[in-house]
Amino acid sequence: DELKQILQQENLSDKKWLHIGGGSNLLFTGDYEGVILHSAIKGTEIVYEDDEAVQVRVGAGEVWDDFVAYAVNQGWYGAENLSLIPGEVGASAVQNIGAYGVEACDVILSVEVFDTQKGTFFEMPKSLCEFEYRGSIFKKNPHWIVVSVLFELTKKEHVYRLDYGNVREQMHGKELSLDNVRQTIIEIRKSKLPLPSEMGSAGSFFKNPVVQESVYDDIKLRYEDVPFYRVEGGVKIPAAWLISQCGWKGKSVGMAGVYEKQPLILVNRGGATGAEVLNLMEEIQESVRTEFGILLSPEVCIIR
Ligand code: EPU
Numbered sequence: 001d002e003l004k005q006i007l008q009q010e011n012l013s014d015k016k017w018l019h020i021g022g023g024s025n026l027l028f029t030g031d032y033e034g035v036i037l038h039s040a041i042k043g044t045e046i047v048y049e050d051d052e053a054v055q056v057r058v059g060a061g062e063v064w065d066d067f068v069a070y071a072v073n074q075g076w077y078g079a080e081n082l083s084l085i086p087g088e089v090g091a092s093a094v095q096n097i098g099a100y101g102v103e104a105c106d107v108i109l110s111v112e113v114f115d116t117q118k119g120t121f122f123e124m125p126k127s128l129c130e131f132e133y134r135g136s137i138f139k140k141n142p143h144w145i146v147v148s149v150l151f152e153l154t155k156k157e158h159v160y161r162l163d164y165g166n167v168r169e170q171m172h173g174k175e176l177s178l179d180n181v182r183q184t185i186i187e188i189r190k191s192k193l194p195l196p197s198e199m200g201s202a203g204s205f206f207k208n209p210v211v212q213e214s215v216y217d218d219i220k221l222r223y224e225d226v227p228f229y230r231v232e233g234g235v236k237i238p239a240a241w242l243i244s245q246c247g248w249k250g251k252s253v254g255m256a257g258v259y260e261k262q263p264l265i266l267v268n269r270g271g272a273t274g275a276e277v278l279n280l281m282e283e284i285q286e287s288v289r290t291e292f293g294i295l296l297s298p299e300v301c302i303i304r
Contacts, residue, residue: 003114003145006037012116018303019145021091022063024196025203028303029274039090041147044070055109057150060090064097067151072182077158078107079151080178081167083185086196086203090146094138096131100185101164105131111138112148121147134207134299192262200268201259202300205281209242209294210234219292239288239296240264246287256280278302 007013016034020026023038041059044067048055054076058067064087068079081102082092091097092104093111108131111124130137138144160181162168167181170188174180194201216235219226223245229236243249243263250260255272256279259265266277285296 003039003147004119007116007119012037019142021060021088021094022086024086025091025095025300026303027202027274027277027298027300029278030304032303037145039088039145039147041090043148047150052156053152053154055150055152057112057148058089059148060088060146062089063087064089064092068182071151071153072178075178076153076155077178078102078153080181081161081164081185083182084189089149093129093146093149094136095134096136098134099189100167101161103131103133105129105136107151107153109150109152111146112150113138114145114147116143116145123150193265194259194267200272201265204239204264204299205266206239206243206264206284206296207299208236208239209296210236211294215293237294238264242288242292242294242296243284246284246291248284248287253280253283258284 012035017037018032018034019037019039021039039059039061041061043057043059044062045057046054047057054074056071056076064082065084067089068083071079072083079102081100082097082104085092085097085099087095087097093108095104097104105126108126108129110126111129112121113124114121124137128137130140138146160176162171162181165188167184167188170184171180174184193203196202210231210233212234216226216228216237219237227238227241240263243258248258249263251258252269254276255269256276257267257269258280259267266280268277281298288294288296
């Protein structure tokens with residue numbers, strides 16, 4: 001109701017506006033000449049529960065990791081691999097956040113949306129959300145505001161997802177439990193990713209590109225040990241590897257830099273402007289394009 005009022009009062013349809021979550025996946029290239037809306041819609045409500053599963057509706061303005069911690073404490077399975085991802089619940093659906101072999105869409109049942117053009121609310125079932133790697137129908141329709149997300153988590157017979165990277169190795173010797181998986185994911189993240197509260201970054205800056213088999217074959221001739229993952233539609237090559245090969249790891253241009261522990265992350269070493277980060281992005285894209293013929297596309301949302 002407040003959202004409807006705000007949109008009417010401010011007459012936002014005539015102005016430039018932007019609805020954001022926690023802001024940790026945004027790069028502002030300058031001051032934003034418009035109105036920024038940030039949801040304060042809180043609340044976590046169990047809407048259905050049986051012996052097998054629970055359905056829980058969570059307000060868009062809840063901190064994502066608070067929800068994951070709550071689910072783990074309750075003994076509900078499914079979201080533990082997504083521990084410590086920065087940001088909020090609404091954005092988890094917009095961005096289809098993902099880590100360590102799990103994506104938000106694996107636990108989303110439906111998404112409640114407010115259409116700012118029609119002034120109406122509607123519920124979008126997962127099958128219509130067009131979830132993809134770091135994307136959804138919500139990302140393509142910025143006039144829709146996510147107000148809550150309905151998740152379904154399991155209570156029994158859960159298959160842990162430990163096969164990504166070094167998760168299983170890091171779990172070695174620990175009892176297989178929800179809490180231990182969460183703590184292990186948190187340890188791995190902390191060892192590789194800077195906390196946005198401590199060092200400005202937006203997590204992975206680029207998406208991992210999926211290239212045609214022929215592009216991969218060509219790289220393989222020159223770099224025998226190129227890491228790769230076969231996925232639908234081609235071969236995924238880690239952007240972190242491509243950036244490393246171009247010599248960017250740990251480098252800086254002005255105060256904008258490439259994180260030494262994970263070159264997919266661009267960091268602000270203090271005082272870099274959005275334009276400087278953008279400039280670094282373009283320099284990296286140019287190197288990777290020249291060396292490998294691959295155009296890296298940004299994973300962060302660039303606000304111009
Ligand atoms: N690699 C290197 N050099 C490095 C680090 C990594 O070559 O210094 C290569 C290695 O081959 C490694 C591969 O990159 O196996 C993958 O690295 P990592 O497992 O750290 O994951 P990522 O592909 O760089 C993705 C997500 C992250 C997510 C992790 C874990 C994207 C764009 N990024 O990163 O998501 O946390 O996997 O699942 O898909 C984010 O979206 O902001 C984000 C941090």
